[in-house]
Amino acid sequence: MRTIDRNSGGSAVRTADPTSIVGPDMRSLCCLLLCLSLPLFFLSSATSQDKKADKKDTPKVVVAVPFGIPAGVKKTVTVRGLKLDTATEVRFAEPKVEAKISKKAKAPPPNNADPNKLGDSFIEVEVTLPPDLAQPHLEFIIVTPAGESSAHRLLIDSEPFPVAEKEPNNGFKQAQSVSLPVVIAGSIPQSQDVDVFRIDGQQGQKFVAEVFAARHGAPLDSILTLYDAAGQILASNDDSDGSTDSRLEVTLPAAGVYYLNLADAHDQGGPAFAYRLRLETGR
Numbered sequence: 001m002r003t004i005d006r007n008s009g010g011s012a013v014r015t016a017d018p019t020s021i022v023g024p025d026m027r028s029l030c031c032l033l034l035c036l037s038l039p040l041f042f043l044s045s046a047t048s049q050d051k052k053a054d055k056k057d058t059p060k061v062v063v064a065v066p067f068g069i070p071a072g073v074k075k076t077v078t079v080r081g082l083k084l085d086t087a088t089e090v091r092f093a094e095p096k097v098e099a100k101i102s103k104k105a106k107a108p109p110p111n112n113a114d115p116n117k118l119g120d121s122f123i124e125v126e127v128t129l130p131p132d133l134a135q136p137h138l139e140f141i142i143v144t145p146a147g148e149s150s151a152h153r154l155l156i157d158s159e160p161f162p163v164a165e166k167e168p169n170n171g172f173k174q175a176q177s178v179s180l181p182v183v184i185a186g187s188i189p190q191s192q193d194v195d196v197f198r199i200d201g202q203q204g205q206k207f208v209a210e211v212f213a214a215r216h217g218a219p220l221d222s223i224l225t226l227y228d229a230a231g232q233i234l235a236s237n238d239d240s241d242g243s244t245d246s247r248l249e250v251t252l253p254a255a256g257v258y259y260l261n262l263a264d265a266h267d268q269g270g271p272a273f274a275y276r277l278r279l280e281t282g283r
Contacts, residue, residue: 057146059083062119063217065274066185068155072131076102077154079142080119080272089143090125097138098128110270117219118272129156162276170194172259181280188220188269195262199279201252206282209260210247213275220273221265222246229257238265249282
């Protein structure tokens with residue numbers, strides 16, 4: 001800013017001190033701008049907090065039981081996880097899949113167990129897969145007012161279909177007889193439960209047993225133990241390849257009857273403790 005120095009009697013020009021221009025009007029303007037900016041700051045902070053709260057309430061799928069269903073048939077799938085009791089939709093990647101929620105409820109884990117492993121709620125879904133599906137699995141998500149879950153896999157079973165585990169089978173006398181090769185769909189529904197399977201083997205035959213549970217989200221920490229007809233332990237395995245799923249491979253020493261015992265390593269159990277057990281002869 002430039003001003004005239006009238007006291008000098010001439011027309012000399014000088015530059016004004018910038019600090020001298022801040023008067024009452026400028027102070028009022030600064031105060032107004034500050035007042036206007038504060039609500040925006042608090043609104044931004046509140047929006048950030050709301051986003052964090054929404055993320056905390058986002059649903060999560062822990063496990064779906066059964067792990068798989070056949071195409072072309074309506075089956076009920078129980079999905080257990082976190083914040084599922086407000087679910088409004090089950091959405092599959094394949095648009096031809098029909099999925100209807102028939103039940104939803106809170107279901108806290110027993111004995112103060114970790115809900116991240118067992119879930120705190122569940123939904124029952126009536127699922128019908130198109131009969132012409134060729135892929136081995138489909139992905140689905142759970143939708144709630146708070147958001148959507150991450151994708152979870154549902155297997156598409158094909159022939160030969162898994163054999164259902166049959167209770168009671170918790171001892172050698174009650175062992176379930178199976179023929180190789182076979183995939184068994186079962187569960188450990190309560191603590192200290194065991195499932196025993198009877199197998200007829202041949203001398204020199206390589207026998208392979210593998211559990212699929214943790215890989216599908218089930219909390220089961222399986223342990224497999226193979227016995228001969230006299231009750232002697234031939235092999236046992238708890239964890240395999242960095243997973244809590246078990247796998248054992250044994251060359252049978254003689255022809256005869258063998259018993260395979262499947263249990264939870266910590267004697268836990270419940271509706272989410274599902275598994276698939278694959279039994280086959282190796283090469």
